[in-house]
Amino acid sequence: MNNKLLESINSPDDLRALREDEIPELAAEIRSFLIAAVTRTGGHLASNLGVVELTLAIHRVFDSPRDHIIFDVGHQAYVHKLITGRRGEFMTLRSPGGLSGFTKRSESEHDPFGAGHSSTSLSAALGFASADLISGSGAYTIAVIGDGAYTGGMIHEALNNCRKNMRLIIILNENEMSISKNIGGFAKQIARVRSNKSYYRVKDATRNTISHIPLVGKAAFAFARDTKQAIKNIMYDSNYFEELGLYYMGPVNGNDFFAVEDMLRVAKDLDRSVVIHVTTRKGKGYRPAEQNPDSFHSIQPAGAESPAHGFSNMAGEYLADKAYRCRDLCAITAAMTRGTGLSSFKTKHPSRFFDVGIAEEHAATFAAGLAAAGMRPFFAVYSSFLQRAYDNVIHDIALQKLPVTLMIDRAGLSFGDGPTHHGIYDVAFLSQIPGVQLIAPSNKASLHRAVDYAYAAKRTTAIRYANCEEDQRIALNFTREARPGRLGSRCDYNEDQIPETVIVTYGRIVGEAIKAEEELRRRGLSCGIVAVEFIKPYALSANDIASLIPKNCKKIVFLEEGVRNGGAAMILSGMLRDRKEFAGVEMTVLAIDDTFVSGEKGKTLFESCGISSGDVVRAAIGDK
Numbered sequence: 172m173n174n175k176l177l178e179s180i181n182s183p184d185d186l187r188a189l190r191e192d193e194i195p196e197l198a199a200e201i202r203s204f205l206i207a208a209v210t211r212t213g214g215h216l217a218s219n220l221g222v223v224e225l226t227l228a229i230h231r232v233f234d235s236p237r238d239h240i241i242f243d244v245g246h247q248a249y250v251h252k253l254i255t256g257r258r259g260e261f262m263t264l265r266s267p268g269g270l271s272g273f274t275k276r277s278e279s280e281h282d283p284f285g286a287g288h289s290s291t292s293l294s295a296a297l298g299f300a301s302a303d304l305i306s307g308s309g310a311y312t313i314a315v316i317g318d319g320a321y322t323g324g325m326i327h328e329a330l331n332n333c334r335k336n337m338r339l340i341i342i343l344n345e346n347e348m349s350i351s352k353n354i355g356g357f358a359k360q361i362a363r364v365r366s367n368k369s370y371y372r373v374k375d376a377t378r379n380t381i382s383h384i385p386l387v388g389k390a391a392f393a394f395a396r397d398t399k400q401a402i403k404n405i406m407y408d409s410n411y412f413e414e415l416g417l418y419y420m421g422p423v424n425g426n427d428f429f430a431v432e433d434m435l436r437v438a439k440d441l442d443r444s445v446v447i448h449v450t451t452r453k454g455k456g457y458r459p460a461e462q463n464p465d466s467f468h469s470i471q472p473a474g475a476e477s478p479a480h481g482f483s484n485m486a487g488e489y490l491a492d493k494a495y496r497c498r499d500l501c502a503i504t505a506a507m508t509r510g511t512g513l514s515s516f517k518t519k520h521p522s523r524f525f526d527v528g529i530a531e532e533h534a535a536t537f538a539a540g541l542a543a544a545g546m547r548p549f550f551a552v553y554s555s556f557l558q559r560a561y562d563n564v565i566h567d568i569a570l571q572k573l574p575v576t577l578m579i580d581r582a583g584l585s586f587g588d589g590p591t592h593h594g595i596y597d598v599a600f601l602s603q604i605p606g607v608q609l610i611a612p613s614n615k616a617s618l619h620r621a622v623d624y625a626y627a628a629k630r631t632t633a634i635r636y637a638n639c640e641e642d643q644r645i646a647l648n649f650t651r652e653a654r655p656g657r658l659g660s661r662c663d664y665n666e667d668q669i670p671e672t673v674i675v676t677y678g679r680i681v682g683e684a685i686k687a688e689e690e691l692r693r694r695g696l697s698c699g700i701v702a703v704e705f706i707k708p709y710a711l712s713a714n715d716i717a718s719l720i721p722k723n724c725k726k727i728v729f730l731e732e733g734v735r736n737g738g739a740a741m742i743l744s745g746m747l748r749d750r751k752e753f754a755g756v757e758m759t760v761l762a763i764d765d766t767f768v769s770g771e772k773g774k775t776l777f778e779s780c781g782i783s784s785g786d787v788v789r790a791a792i793g794d795k
């Protein structure tokens with residue numbers, strides 16, 4: 172592959188030094204590079220293919236890092252990474268210790284604001300623009316916002332707060348896709364603005380003719396622009412952005428480099444807050460991604476398959492089946508239909524399926540409203556995105572004792588997306604909320620039981636799981652349940668060899684416990700595992716665990732793929748320590764320390780966090 176131009180670019184200065192007619196060639200090289208690289212590393216391919224020309228134009232017109240370029244979510248910043256000196260490390264993308272799949276302040280001076288979660292860009296951009304206004308620096312701030320991110324409430328809180336007189340350029344990138352097809356009123360509003368094109372065409376035509384007259388061109392254009400601004404308000408309906416006091420320009424084809432660059436230069440000259448509406452094609456230049464942008468939104472690294480029968484799909488399919496029998500059962504997602512396994516529910520029960528957009532706070536309170544009105548909502552949400560809705564869970568759901576079930580997906584460490592996406596806080600933060608029941612099913616059967624239980628319990632319940640395939644070792648080994656057929660704790664140990672060490676754990680990391688058990692057995696040491704399924708109420712769980720741990724046990728290792736402070740391991744170990752029957756038993760908690768986990772090169776995330784099978788073995792044999 173010939174990357175002659177791309178290889179000559181190590182900073183935005185190099186990009187600006189290229190001739191205009193070289194840019195299409197560079198864009199083509201970037202696309203080939205991205206397709207080859209991201210199909211190996213995994214990552215957000217389609218979103219990045221769509222913004223190649225847009226990103227190049229932004230970097231040609233503005234001067235990063237003096238000007239601040241802020242990408243919403245940051246999942247579409249790969250092109251930006253390539254031209255801001257990170258091409259050489261690109262193949263480390265999303266690996267422990269490697270380049271982040273999002274923007275990250277510590278990674279580059281060209282990433283003024285980190286992201287990973289959606290809809291934060293405009294609030295942050297306003298912060299930058301306000302600071303520049305105070306300091307008089309004259310710098311520009313550019314926020315790049317997808318139409319999916321635009322469905323998140325924070326964008327609108329920030330729009331409400333925008334002032335006219337800022338050097339703030341808001342780029343709204345409409346590709347009609349969130350991860351799936353973008354839906355809802357905002358998508359329609361953007362489309363309506365787009366279809367009301369007439370006066371923007373007039374503006375383009377005027378610019379093209381007047382501004383190309385030498386010397387007088389620019390001044391004449393500025394005059395014409397101001398006059399047209401006045402005329403257009405009279406001649407045409409104003410749009411949402413203009414009603415908010417922002418100058419609206421567009422729509423422009425964001426995959427046409429020359430058109431976007433042109434519009435950005437005009438916006439820059441305006442010296443005021445501007446919204447530029449661009450339309451792009453998600454997956455542009457790669458047929459499979461253009462045809463299936465949602466499948467190519469985020470792809471797995473080469474060789475890794477996403478689990479076809481993972482917990483997400485098992486949960487979604489079970490809910491869809493159950494909804495035939497339970498006519499009050501509803502399912503809610505915040506723009507993650509496919510990721511949370513709800514595609515079949517959507518098809519089978521369209522009237523009881525709700526995709527509310529990237530709006531987790533709203534989703535939680537909407538679920539509370541449905542529940543208060545007598546329905547039985549299940550809100551399927553990734554653990555890290557649920558963080559957005561903490562107050563809604565407390566204030567709207569739990570305090571009112573409403574029967575909402577949170578189906579918490581991607582619970583545990585995130586292997587590709589990194590610190591912004593680790594689902595390691597939910598057990599700790601939900602543990603603090605009175606009356607919330609917490610269940611961590613360890614296989615398909617207990618996942619189904621958990622859903623049945625939550626539906627029947629009429630209480631606020633959280634069911635949490637990683638999206639991994641059911642671990643057959645867990646399904647087969649853990650036959651001895653505390654209360655057969657019900658949720659509780661399950662225990663596995665060899666009857667002939669009463670274990671000296673018992674590992675108490677829950678969730679996906681039971682797999683690491685099983686590896687540790689095997690290793691200990693190889694070394695001639697006896698070990699058992701208690702897999703906790705019904706985590707909270709903690710008192711019940713502690714009783715269960717106590718009844719399963721054999722007499723004469725010498726050590727208990729609590730293993731948690733979640734934070735130590737306030738986590739289940741800490742709470743349960745504290746409760747067991749207080750019981751007489753465990754006096755003299757050594758207890759160790761292996762959980763994630765008080766730090767953001769990025770991972771280290773050459774180590775698995777479990778190893779980086781000190782919660783791997785090796786760490787369990789060391790704790791069991793007393794090797795610190």
Ligand SMILES: Cc1ncc(C[n+]2csc(CCOP(=O)(O)OP(=O)(O)O)c2C)c(N)n1
Nearest residue numbers: 218287288289317318319320348349350506
């Ligand atoms: C709070 C939050 N919820 C959900 C997500 C998952 N997510 C990542 S990108 C995305 C869609 C973004 O769509 P858009 O902004 O239009 O960008 P595109 O990929 O279409 O370019 C979603 C839902 C997230 N990152 N943050």
